[in-house]
Amino acid sequence: MQTSCLIDGTFVPARSGRTFVVHNPATDAVIAHVADGDASDARAAIDAAARAFPAWKNAAAIERAKPLRRLAELMLRDVERLTDLCSQECGKPLAEARVEVAYAASFLEWYAEEGKRVYGETIPASDPGKRLLVLRQPSGVAAAITPWNFPIAMVTRKMGPALAAGCTQVVKPAEQTPLSALAIAELSIEAGFPAGVFNVITGLDAPAITDTFFDGLTVRHVSFTGSTEVGRILLAKSAANVVRVSLELGGHAPFIVFNDADLDKAVVGAMASKFRNAGQTCVCANRFLVQRGVHDEFVKRLTIAVAALKVGDGRAPGTQVGPLVDDAGIRKAEAHVADALAHGAQVTTGGARVTVPGGTNRFMAPTVLSGVTPTMLCFREETFGPIAPVCAFDTESDALAIANGTPYGLAAYLFTADGARIMRMVEALQYGIVGVNDALPATAQAPFGGVKHSGLGREGGHHGIEEYLDLKYVSWRIS
Numbered sequence: 001m002q003t004s005c006l007i008d009g010t011f012v013p014a015r016s017g018r019t020f021v022v023h024n025p026a027t028d029a030v031i032a033h034v035a036d037g038d039a040s041d042a043r044a045a046i047d048a049a050a051r052a053f054p055a056w057k058n059a060a061a062i063e064r065a066k067p068l069r070r071l072a073e074l075m076l077r078d079v080e081r082l083t084d085l086c087s088q089e090c091g092k093p094l095a096e097a098r099v100e101v102a103y104a105a106s107f108l109e110w111y112a113e114e115g116k117r118v119y120g121e122t123i124p125a126s127d128p129g130k131r132l133l134v135l136r137q138p139s140g141v142a143a144a145i146t147p148w149n150f151p152i153a154m155v156t157r158k159m160g161p162a163l164a165a166g167c168t169q170v171v172k173p174a175e176q177t178p179l180s181a182l183a184i185a186e187l188s189i190e191a192g193f194p195a196g197v198f199n200v201i202t203g204l205d206a207p208a209i210t211d212t213f214f215d216g217l218t219v220r221h222v223s224f225t226g227s228t229e230v231g232r233i234l235l236a237k238s239a240a241n242v243v244r245v246s247l248e249l250g251g252h253a254p255f256i257v258f259n260d261a262d263l264d265k266a267v268v269g270a271m272a273s274k275f276r277n278a279g280q281t282c283v284c285a286n287r288f289l290v291q292r293g294v295h296d297e298f299v300k301r302l303t304i305a306v307a308a309l310k311v312g313d314g315r316a317p318g319t320q321v322g323p324l325v326d327d328a329g330i331r332k333a334e335a336h337v338a339d340a341l342a343h344g345a346q347v348t349t350g351g352a353r354v355t356v357p358g359g360t361n362r363f364m365a366p367t368v369l370s371g372v373t374p375t376m377l378c379f380r381e382e383t384f385g386p387i388a389p390v391c392a393f394d395t396e397s398d399a400l401a402i403a404n405g406t407p408y409g410l411a412a413y414l415f416t417a418d419g420a421r422i423m424r425m426v427e428a429l430q431y432g433i434v435g436v437n438d439a440l441p442a443t444a445q446a447p448f449g450g451v452k453h454s455g456l457g458r459e460g461g462h463h464g465i466e467e468y469l470d471l472k473y474v475s476w477r478i479s
């Protein structure tokens with residue numbers, strides 16, 4: 001298991017010699033002691049990335065594609081090892097971690113191809129003596145700050161487009177889950193990336209490490225996935241050197257079920273969206289809005305399905321819901337349940353912590369709350385836990401008003417059989433992603449990202465690579 005930072009093609013301990021402990025949130029078992037890098041390590045990584053940039057930028061896209069595709073293959077070769085590591089670090093069930101590895105590899109594979117399609121343009125000039133061209137060039141060193149909830153996929157979703165575009169990169173993973181990023185780093189060497197093209201700095205002092213991304217002109221792009229609170233801090237810091245930032249921030253997804261929806265499909269979708277990773281995904285349904293005619297039946301069916309979920313250590317056979325990642329996470333989930341109950345909601349299943357033999361006290365019973373109103377905490381804030389609050393609504397415009405009545409705008413879900421309503425709702429929902437009768441919209445070839453407080457920029461698809469490219473307009477007088 002790799003525990004050192006990757007700088008300039010070599011794994012090195014932190015210059016300070018310090019390490020920090022990574023725990024399994026299910027058991028508190030120590031997984032590893034990892035290099036506690038600081039600003040000086042980050043600067044060394046940025047310098048290495050800057051040295052590697054000219055050659056990497058000038059390599060043909062077809063050559064840059066080779067190690068990217070090879071890395072995807074190596075990740076799939078090592079899928080079981082990566083799956084186990086991911087599950088240990090962040091607590092998610094093995095089946096989900098396995099899906100994450102494949103999802104993560106898909107970004108490398110897809111961008112290996114997309115890098116070959118970074119085309120320029122010619123523009124017809126008004127002056128016949130001129131030729132007008134637009135070049136799209138890699139912007140320079142890119143930095144990435146990733147969260148713990150998808151410790152593998154959030155690295156490759158940034159690495160794929162950055163490296164395919166011709167940028168070099170420094171990644172700072174979350175302190176709870178540095179080992180997954182280091183495992184990718186180790187495979188990146190085997191995949192054949194030149195030294196300095198991809199670097200990983202692990203460490204506890206995120207502000208100090210990431211300040212180095214903004215304190216000069218070398219890093220030209222910072223991609224962040226995490227909370228809105230930290231996203232705002234980074235956006236403010238980016239102003240000093242006018243560094244471009246992409247922000248994938250918090251969500252507060254409405255999951256809207258109309259009377260004419262296929263309820264079986266809506267419940268299956270609700271389960272997949274809400275309880276994946278114990279509800280700790282930015283696009284997971286956070287608020288269920290169900291039209292009055294099917295409300296009671298939806299709650300009944302959802303309650304039966306949720307009550308059957310198996311809670312446990314993510315690495316134990318059959319586990320469907322693992323622990324929350326830390327104590328703050330479970331306290332927040334409990335607070336949302338307590339607030340809802342205090343204001344008149346009812347628990348139809350779950351509602352409290354679950355004891356798992358040999359486990360920590362971070363396991364929350366998958367919960368359904370009915371009788372929820374939009375003023376309750378769980379309808380105002382992202383819960384990031386396995387709580388499904390259900391609110392009844394009467395009309396399409398009521399649903400829309402509740403759905404849009406939030407500063408967040410990442411993902412929204414819609415279950416209905418009415419085509420005209422689908423189009424009206426899709427156009428009116430203030431969200432970056434809308435799943436129509438589909439609870440799992442994320443895929444490498446489509447643009448992922450939010451509006452309002454959910455972020456800036458997009459990851460995935462041909463849109464994702466644009467974040468790493470600068471346009472250069474050339475006006476060429478030829479006569």
Ligand code: NAP
Nearest residue numbers: 146147173174175206207210226227230248249250251282
């Ligand atoms: P977080 O606290 O914002 O942490 C995310 C990353 O930022 C970690 O690497 C963290 O490092 C670093 N960080 C923390 N404070 C920082 C600071 N002051 N300056 C610079 N970096 C800092 O988020 P989280 O609690 O781990 O993740 C959950 C949030 O992420 C949720 O709101 C969720 O919705 C959002 N999320 C969004 C997406 C999306 O695509 N939109 C995807 C996944 C998650 P340390 O770990 O070392 O503190």
